[in-house]
Structures are given as structure tokens and as C-alpha cells.
Amino acid sequence: MGASKNPNRIGNKIKRQEQHLKTKRAKENTKRDDRLRRRRTEDKNPALREERRARNVPVTLDKKRTWDSANGLAGEDDLGLSVDLQSIKRKRVNDDDDLTGALAGDDDEDSEDLDDDEDDDVDSMLDDDLEGSDEEGSDEDAADKKSQRKQVQRAPSPAESTSTNLDLTPENLQLRFPTLFEPQENDPKVLITTSINSHLKDEAQLLTSLFPNSVYIPRTAHFKGYKYSVREIASFASNRKYTTLIVLNEDKKKPSGLDVVHLPNGPMFHFSINTWIEGKRLPGHGNPTNHNPELILNGFKTPLGLLTAHLFKTMFPPQPELLGRQVVTLHNQRDYIFVRRHRYVFREKRATEKSITGTDGKPVAGVEDIRTGLQEIGPRMTLKLRRVDKGIQRASGQEWEWRAGDEKVRTRFQL
Numbered sequence: 001m002g003a004s005k006n007p008n009r010i011g012n013k014i015k016r017q018e019q020h021l022k023t024k025r026a027k028e029n030t031k032r033d034d035r036l037r038r039r040r041t042e043d044k045n046p047a048l049r050e051e052r053r054a055r056n057v058p059v060t061l062d063k064k065r066t067w068d069s070a071n072g073l074a075g076e077d078d079l080g081l082s083v084d085l086q087s088i089k090r091k092r093v094n095d096d097d098d099l100t101g102a103l104a105g106d107d108d109e110d111s112e113d114l115d116d117d118e119d120d121d122v123d124s125m126l127d128d129d130l131e132g133s134d135e136e137g138s139d140e141d142a143a144d145k146k147s148q149r150k151q152v153q154r155a156p157s158p159a160e161s162t163s164t165n166l167d168l169t170p171e172n173l174q175l176r177f178p179t180l181f182e183p184q185e186n187d188p189k190v191l192i193t194t195s196i197n198s199h200l201k202d203e204a205q206l207l208t209s210l211f212p213n214s215v216y217i218p219r220t221a222h223f224k225g226y227k228y229s230v231r232e233i234a235s236f237a238s239n240r241k242y243t244t245l246i247v248l249n250e251d252k253k254k255p256s257g258l259d260v261v262h263l264p265n266g267p268m269f270h271f272s273i274n275t276w277i278e279g280k281r282l283p284g285h286g287n288p289t290n291h292n293p294e295l296i297l298n299g300f301k302t303p304l305g306l307l308t309a310h311l312f313k314t315m316f317p318p319q320p321e322l323l324g325r326q327v328v329t330l331h332n333q334r335d336y337i338f339v340r341r342h343r344y345v346f347r348e349k350r351a352t353e354k355s356i357t358g359t360d361g362k363p364v365a366g367v368e369d370i371r372t373g374l375q376e377i378g379p380r381m382t383l384k385l386r387r388v389d390k391g392i393q394r395a396s397g398q399e400w401e402w403r404a405g406d407e408k409v410r411t412r413f414q415l
Contacts, residue, residue: 279378
């Protein structure tokens, strides 16, 4: 009886393992030979490599993302709708360009007809002169229209960007939260505190280095002391020119939530903290300085996402101090907000390093010989928005609230 080709049917354990390793090595050798053969072929014909890369684009969950239908302006200001405001604006701009081009073509035809009629009715030199001046004026108007069209049709960006465009915020949303969209004239002041009898004094003190112009005031734990509510603390802070109140919640002596109140009267955002890693636990971490950091907001596309982005924008000074080379990044992906803080430095690209590539896999023009060095400072945390209150605390009513049933469709996201 011959040996079985199926390793799982071999009775001896050692023989079965040896046969499994032989099969695995044979598959690896075949894959390596195919890869090297394909590389040699593509080196001779680079078009084959470009065709293969265009065909083998991975289909991720973000690319499968589904959007709600927004008919006109009615649904854009609804916080519960998942609509892409960037694509809606792009579609409107394209429609306006098409309409403008059609109207311009009709105007050109009408002007030609009028010129023909005027040529038939010319009876004097004076009419000839007036006609010449009118033609010059029409030529100037046509030239102005062409220049305006050229300004609208800008060259596309060399690489796609995930940065948040805060100008896309619907006007109805600005009317519902007027204090959140007021222009920042002065630097914000942030008051940080914790829940009653909290053990997170070190973590709350660490947040003061993340948010500029912030102060940590611990809440009393004495049994004879007065237990101030969040509403009373917000009134205390607003009377002293604070713009934001942050309450750090805990569970089992670990950070579990972050309540952010936009003073003086709200709204109030409730975030849950999924991960929390202090800066000193990060390998190769840096130490923060007192410079105002730069702020990067990525991936906020829906009305609720833009509202959350505006909240974080009001917590940082509008003018960063570039000398410190510090940047705070809030990256939204699948409704999870990743908070990171780095120190950066620009340097020349080494010979062993590759150039910066865009989403299409091609090097970005203009920065082929430049690389960026990053050093994470911390703290590192992941937030998820759970509730938006109209005022301060739940009794004021909810503008939006997360529900477990909303995540049954894995390709639909709120931010």
C-alpha cells in the first residue's frame, strides 16, 4: 500500500509533521519562483506592472462604506444621517459648471444672431462706430467668462487627502449650535477635572500637557465636603472665562470616558475611551514642551463628524507655534477617533529609503527627496462618540445618541 498523499491521514505524528513541512516549503518555493518570474517580465514591460496594480486594488471595509440618501438640503443637517458632504458639494459644483457652460453657449449663439441683425440695419458711420464699441465690450465679457471658467477648473491634487474640510458644515447646523461656530478671537481656556472620588489624578494632570492653556482642579473626596455637580462646575468655569470643561471618567481605576462641555451652555459630548497608553510607556517616546501644537483633523465627513471636528477645533489655539514642531492628530476611522501627538522633523531622504507615495502608489511630486521623522509624545488614546446633549448633562435633551442597533450594518458609519 503506497503512502497517503494527504498528510492528515498519516498515522505517525512525526511523519505527518515532516510531510506538512515539505508541502509548505514546496508552496513557498512555487510562490517565490512565480514572483521572481513576474518581476523579470515586468522589468522588461513596466506597463504590465501598472496593469496588475490597477487590477489588484484591495477592497477594504472603508471602500465598501454605504451612505444614506440626502435629497436636497433637507437631510444634510440631520445628525443621524450618514451622508458624504464632500461628494455632495463636488456634485453640485460639477452641475453648476455644466449649467454655466450651457448658458454661456446659448448666450454666444444669441449674440451672434443679434450681430447679424445689426449688420443688416446699419445705415451710417455712427452706427458702425457704436457697433464696433459693442463688439469690443462683448469680447471683453467673453474673455472674463473664460478666465472665470479657468479659475474654477483647478488642477487636481497629486494625491488624495483625508483631511477634514470644515467649510462644508451645513448652515442649519451652524444655526443649531451658534456658540460652537463662533470665530475664535482669543486662545481657549480648558478646565479639566474628574469624577468624584477618582483615582485618575495623574491621568488628568497628563491631559493638561495635551490641551494648551488647560488647568486641572481635583474634585473633593472628603465626606464633609460639598459635592459640586457638573452643571455647577460649568457655571463656575464660564464665570472665569473658561471655554471648555473636560470631565475624565474612570472604571476600575482606569480612564473609561471623556465628557466635553462647550461653555457656557453646551452642547455636551460624551466619549468612551477604548484604549489609553501614557507617553512614558511608549517605546522611544519624547517629552512635550509648552509650545501650542498644530491640529490635524482627518476623516470627518458627515454632519455629525463635522460637528465633532469643530468641537476639537475650539479646544486648541488657532495660531500654533511652529517652533515646537508638535502636532496633535485626530484621525477618524470607522467611528473611532485615534488621538496621537508627535514631534516631527524634515530631513533628506536616505539612499535606502523610498519616496513618499500617494494613494495611487506613485511618488508625490515635489517631495521626492524629503522624508519626515516622527517621535510620538503621548498620551495615546482611542475615543468613540456616544452621545451629544443639547445643554449640560442628559436632562437637557439629546441631539444624537449612539444605539447598539446602528452597528448591524458594518459598512455604515456615523462620523
